[in-house]
Amino acid sequence: MWRIWTIFTIICLLAFLVIARLFYWQIIKGDKLRLQASAQYYLSFDLPATRGTIKATDGQALVLNQPADLIYASPPKIKNIPTFAGVISGILGLDKKKVLADLEVPGRVWVPLAHKVESDTSQKLKSLDLAGLGFERESKRYYPESSMAAQLLGFVGSDENGRDTGYFGLEGEYDRELRGQDGKLEMEKDIKGAPILVGEGERIDPIDGRSLTLYLDRTVQFSAQRRLLEGIETYGAKAGTVTIMDPVTGGILAMASFPNYDPSRFTDFDKDYYKNPIVASAYEPGSTFKVLVMSAALENKVITPNTIVDESGPVQVGEYAVKTWNNEYHGPITTTKVLEYSSNVGMVAVERLLGPKKLLEAIHKFGFGEPTGVDLEEETSPDLRPDREWHEIDYATASFGQGIAVTPVQMVRAVAAIANDGWLMQPEIVREITDTNGKKVQMPTKKIRRVMNEGTANILTEMMVAAVDNGEAKWAKPKGYRIAGKTGTAQIPVAGHYDATKTIASFVGFAPADHPKFVMLVTLNEPSTSIWGSETAAPIFFNIAKDLFSYYGIAPQ
């Protein structure tokens, strides 16, 4: 009997051991083994979506994709690691010691060497036929126009997970539309790695990113960029911007700024250059602001173009004395002459007729103190002093554009309202979005509000034409054209006071005055040959205007 029990016990023990082992492999190690098995008989990889392109208004690509490769190494397959490291680092321009150190880490089976390597370099490496060197398809952005409109376009970098992500400009603002959605493929595979069609599997097709078509005109952008660079060199300025807008649609035709950067090598440049100063940097507009104050005074019928104001001498505002820019005084002058002479004293008189409440109303109505809503990621707006904190001197200085900060895009939008029969428009960069099936979505133009009636806009246009024809910049104006504009020279505030030698020179205007095709603002930071807008920014404006008249086939009036 005892033999039977012994054998029974041994059998039970053996059965228990088998069950314990099965428990170990199926439950404790089950997940790991399932993964290992899955790796052996399952193909699984992401199907990357192609990022959308960005095109100018003529359909030509400003940003598109080029084929590129991720180069990686599989150390177990490399025959001679030091030689391999030497060859690879030489071709890819990597640090040989670092590559060697990465390859010699024990247990590593996959070592990334370089991302987004262009086709020529990849081909060179492929031709070497090195064992242990692998290639994985990646996409890389290509900018056929190089650094043109760089700050408007933005660039594509990597996020914390290594995914391509757009930063700044349009790449940042429209990142979701441009990036699309990656797909996935999981299929059973045979021993040779080929997919088994009748096996289990799942395929989710990638949805490629949508493409953007802009209002931006390459020729207008090219002219703006070229003339701005010429101007910065000629007038010894530290920086400059040109913004050109269609006053009727709000479409941005060009945005040029220097210094800028090359988005294909953005890591080689100072991060400060990434932000678009036209939408993200504030400046005091100076005398260009006078046209907006004048529009408010006309709209509220406190003045007409022939209203007489006194410009006999400096005007006292509290404890301050406001003088003209050149210390010249003309006695009683019309408000039209106030703009022609760019008289600060005359503007204080206009402001006093308008009144502080109406002035503040106008400033808010033109949209200052809040972002314009332009579709660029980094747009900001300088804050306006709260209404209750304005004093008499603040109203006076605001009337000639000092003591108030704006961005170039806010300024050009405000002046565009004069060219657009009094309607304030939202600036827009993107005209149309197209998906991979060719379906187009037009971005609607947005009328924000009416800031003046059509009659006021027409009167002010004539005053601005007179300011160009008879003002300080008349020498640079192209003959035969009616251009409405205003010069500006604003001192730069430094440590609580204004530095008389440092200015932001600017010129804002639109042409042809009767049926404006474009509104343009030119700003120059600290020109050194002359501090005045009439001698620096104005010539740049007129040079670009001449190019545009020729391009658009606009005959002299």
Next chain:
Amino acid sequence: MIVRFIRNLLRLTPLIAIFLIGLQFLVSNELAGFGRNVQNADMKIAELRDENEALSQQVASASALSTIASKAEEMGFTAKTKYIVIGREEFALQPNH
């Protein structure tokens, strides 16, 4: 007659089943081998896509304004233009009014 037809059909059912099972094995066998063809087709599509991208890049580069401007300069074109505006006051023959 319908009953006879149904009876004959029922007799043939096992044969039909065996035939269909055999056909499934044949087709599955063929399809199992097609995976390599699909893989080759996918690789070909990827190659063509890359080629398209490379060609688009070349077209964009050739039609870039900076390229055209530089080629124009090489060919002797200049950027400077002088605009001559002839105003009415400069005409020899003037209207009466």
